[in-house]
Amino acid sequence: MTFSSPTLARVAKGDLCSGCGLCAAAGGGKVHMAVSRDGFLRPCQTAPLDAAQEDRVAAACPGARLRQPTPAGTTDHPMWGPLLQVRSGHAADPEIRRNASSGGALSALLVHLLECAEVDYVLQTTADTALPYGNRTVASLSRDAVQAAAGSRYAPSAPLAEIDAHLDGQGRFAFVGKPCDVAALRALARIDPRVDAKVPYMLSFFCAGVPSLDGAREVLQALDVDEAELAAFRYRGDGWPGYATARRHDGSTARMSYADSWGGILSRHVQFRCKICPDGTGGAADVVCADAWHCDDKGYPLFEEDDGWSLIVSRTGRGEELVLRAQEAGALTARPTPVDAVAQMQPGQVKRKSLALSRILGAAAMLRPAPRFDGFHLARVACGAGLRANLHSFLGTVRRIVRPKRRPAAAAPRPAVQPVRSSKLEAAE
Numbered sequence: 001m002t003f004s005s006p007t008l009a010r011v012a013k014g015d016l017c018s019g020c021g022l023c024a025a026a027g028g029g030k031v032h033m034a035v036s037r038d039g040f041l042r043p044c045q046t047a048p049l050d051a052a053q054e055d056r057v058a059a060a061c062p063g064a065r066l067r068q069p070t071p072a073g074t075t076d077h078p079m080w081g082p083l084l085q086v087r088s089g090h091a092a093d094p095e096i097r098r099n100a101s102s103g104g105a106l107s108a109l110l111v112h113l114l115e116c117a118e119v120d121y122v123l124q125t126t127a128d129t130a131l132p133y134g135n136r137t138v139a140s141l142s143r144d145a146v147q148a149a150a151g152s153r154y155a156p157s158a159p160l161a162e163i164d165a166h167l168d169g170q171g172r173f174a175f176v177g178k179p180c181d182v183a184a185l186r187a188l189a190r191i192d193p194r195v196d197a198k199v200p201y202m203l204s205f206f207c208a209g210v211p212s213l214d215g216a217r218e219v220l221q222a223l224d225v226d227e228a229e230l231a232a233f234r235y236r237g238d239g240w241p242g243y244a245t246a247r248r249h250d251g252s253t254a255r256m257s258y259a260d261s262w263g264g265i266l267s268r269h270v271q272f273r274c275k276i277c278p279d280g281t282g283g284a285a286d287v288v289c290a291d292a293w294h295c296d297d298k299g300y301p302l303f304e305e306d307d308g309w310s311l312i313v314s315r316t317g318r319g320e321e322l323v324l325r326a327q328e329a330g331a332l333t334a335r336p337t338p339v340d341a342v343a344q345m346q347p348g349q350v351k352r353k354s355l356a357l358s359r360i361l362g363a364a365a366m367l368r369p370a371p372r373f374d375g376f377h378l379a380r381v382a383c384g385a386g387l388r389a390n391l392h393s394f395l396g397t398v399r400r401i402v403r404p405k406r407r408p409a410a411a412a413p414r415p416a417v418q419p420v421r422s423s424k425l426e427a428a429e
Contacts, residue, residue: 004045004047004048004049005023005027005031005045005048005049005054005057006054006058007023007054007057007058007061007064008023008031008043008045008057008061010064010369011061011063011064011369012042013368013369014063014363014368014369014370015271015272015273015368016063016064016272016273016369016370016371017040017042017043017063017271017273018062018063018178018180018181018210018271018273018274018277019033019040019041019042019156019157019158019210019271020062020158020159020160020177020178020180020181020184021033021041021158021159021160021161021162021163022057022060022061022062022160022161022163022184022185022188023043023057023061024043024158024160024161024162025160025161025162025163025164026053026056026057026060026164026188027043027045027049027053027057028049028050028053030045030046030047030048030049030053031043031044031045031046031049032044032046032161033158033161035156035213038212038214039156039212039213039214039215039217039269040156040210040212040213040271041156041157041158055191056188056191056192059187059188059190059191060184060185060187060188060191061184062180062181062183062184062187062371063273063371064371064372065187065371065372065373065374066180066183066277066278066279066371066372066373066374066376067183067186067187067284067373067374067375068081068082068183068279068283068284068373068374068375068376069082069186069283069284069375070082070375071315071316071317072317073317074315074316076375077339078377078380078381079342079343079350079353079377079381080281080313080339080342081279081281081282081283081315081376082283082315082316083313083314083315083339084314084315084316084317084319084320085313085314085320085323085336086311086312086313086314086336086337086338086339086341086342087311087312087313087314087323087334087335087336087337088292088309088310088311088312088334088335088337088345089103089105089309089310089312089332089333089334089335090103090104090105090108090307090308090309090310090332090333090334091103091104091105091107091108091310091331091332091333092108092330092331092332092333093108093111093331095147096108096111096147096150097307097308098237098238098239098240098307098308099147099150099151099237099238100150100151100237100308101150101151101152101235101236101237101240101241101242101291101308102152102240102241102289102290102291102292102308102309102310102311103240103289103291103292103307103308103309103310104150104308104310105289105310105312105332105334106176106203106205106287106289106310107146107147107150108326108331108332109203109287109289109322109323109326109331109332110122110124110140110146110174110176110203111143111146111331112322112325112326112329112331112332113174113201113322114140114141114142114143114146115143116325116329118200118201119171119172119173119174119200119201120141120170120171120172120173121139121140121141121171121173121174122139122140122145122146122173122174122175122176123137123138123139123140123159123163123166123173123174123175123176124137124138124140124146124149124159124175124176124177125137125138125149125153125157125159125176125177126138126140126148126149126153127149127153127232127233127234132230132231132232132233133155133213133216133217133219133220133230133233133235134155134156134213134216135153135155135156135157136157137157137158137159137161137162139166139173150237151234151235151236151237151238151242152205152235152236152237153235154210154211154215154216154235154236154262154266155210155211155213155215155216155235156210156212156213157177157178157181157210159175159176159177159181160177160181160184160185163185163188166198167192167194167195167198167199168194172197172198172199172200173198173199174199174200174201174202174203175199175201175202175203176203176204177202177204178204178205178207178210179204179205179206179207179277179279179280179281179282179283179284179285179288180207180277180279181204182202182203182204182282182284182285183279183283183284185199185202186202186284200318201286201287201318201319201322202284202285202286203285203286203287203288203289203319204282204284204285204287204288204289205282205288205289205290206280206281206282206288206289206290206291206311206346206349207274207280207281207282208262208267208270208274208280208348208349208352209267209270209271209274209275209277209280210270210271210274211266211267211269211270211271212269212270212271214269215265215266215268215269216233216235216266218265218269219244219246219256219261219265219266220233220246222256222260222265223244223246223254223255223256224254225246225248225254229248229249229250230246230247230248230249231247231248231249232246232247233245233246233247235261235262235266236258239305239308240291240305240306240307240308240309241258241291241303241305242258242305243255243256243257243258243261244256244257244258244260244261244262257303258303259303272400275359275397275400276356276359276360276363276370276371276397277352277356278352278353278356278357278373278376278378279373279376280349280352280353281313281346281349281353282313282315283315283375283376284315285315285319286314286315286316286318286319286322287312287313287314287315287319287322287323288313288315289310289311289312289313290310290311290313290345290346291308291309291310291311291345291346292309292310292311292337292345293345293346294306294309295344295345295347301345301347301348310334311337311342311345311346312332312334313342351385353376353378353381354381354382354384354385354389355382355385355389355390355393356373356376356378356381356382357378357379357381357382357390358382358385358389358390358391358393358394358397359393359394359396359397360373360378361394362393362394362395362396362397362398362401363397363401365394365398366397366398366401366402368401
């Protein structure tokens with residue numbers, strides 16, 4: 001694939017694309033997103049970008065640079081980023097709580113924003129009706145639409161690909177995306193005043209990385225579900241943590257535990273950009289939610305089915321006010337949680353950030369470009385992992401670059417890129 005854009009060329013050389021779609025929006029129709037041979041969303045450039053378009057891409061692409069802001073009045077925690085308040089809780093509505101992946105706090109906040117008319121719609125990711133294990137971007141206008149989109153979607157998504165249409169359109173909206181999506185939109189806001197005018201709230205969730213579509217295909221294979229038979233697919237939810245569930249056209253279902261689906265299959269398909277990312281915790285969001293996992297004596301999360309609990313982190317004054325209003329309105333049940341307890345709930349994120357610097361250095365040692373990461377205290381948190389763990393991580397990254405993982409021989413051959421259905425505004429009533 002040949003790029004004329006210096007930014008996109010550098011990102012491609014380092015395998016640094018997160019697939020957010022920002023470049024497609026900034027490229028003025030000269031860039032579109034497509035599914036790559038290995039099942040990720042990647043930009044395809046069809047014409048040279050002018051200077052202004054190149055500047056927009058360079059300023060906001062999370063594959064080129066990722067900045068974690070520190071809003072006034074917040075605590076800049078080395079591990080967990082800017083904080084105003086940390087809580088554990090869940091949606092007060094039991095239906096929302098059960099349907100969502102981790103207690104439904106994020107869904108409850110979105111429903112509250114819509115029902116109080118603080119926003120006109122929510123821009124979020126949901127299952128693709130044409131490819132049930134894939135994703136599409138929708139504008140949710142109601143509680144039912146938010147409910148329909150709830151639940152983790154462990155597959156590529158590009159929620160920023162059509163962001164210009166929303167910034168130029170009618171009404172204000174809340175944006176929900178992966179940490180890198182939110183960071184890209186926050187970076188765009190620094191050069192585009194439409195973002196702050198149109199997007200009063202940016203919300204995110206803790207992210208362990210984006211798996212390839214091949215990961216979902218492997219789950220289906222393990223469930224003995226033919227893709228042609230597939231009517232619907234959910235990765236989690238309908239319980240906590242919930243099951244990966246495939247529903248066939250005849251109404252029959254097959255399911256797999258979260259430990260087996262994510263831990264055994266999907267996590268092995270995560271893209272390289274995510275493996276060196278220090279921002280799995282949504283440092284640029286107003287509010288970020290996650291699983292408030294119960295852990296065993298060794299600190300490993302217990303994935304036994306239970307009523308869901310959310311970790312709720314307010315990062316900005318606007319986000320904290322939203323959480324407080326949702327509690328006062330009875331939409332959200334939450335209690336303060338000591339920040340030190342977050343490491344016990346999210347040990348994977350501790351490891352991820354602690355080893356990020358060693359992985360970045362491993363890529364640099366192989367002369368691979370790396371994003372510029374600002375505000376993440378990488379050297380400080382790396383010390384907590386110890387020399388042995390950092391060395392192992394460094395060498396693992398070098399090996400991964402020298403001997404990249406090959407697709408299974410049984411995988412069906414696909415063209416280098418496949419067109420993605422248009423992600424223009426799809427209103428969900």
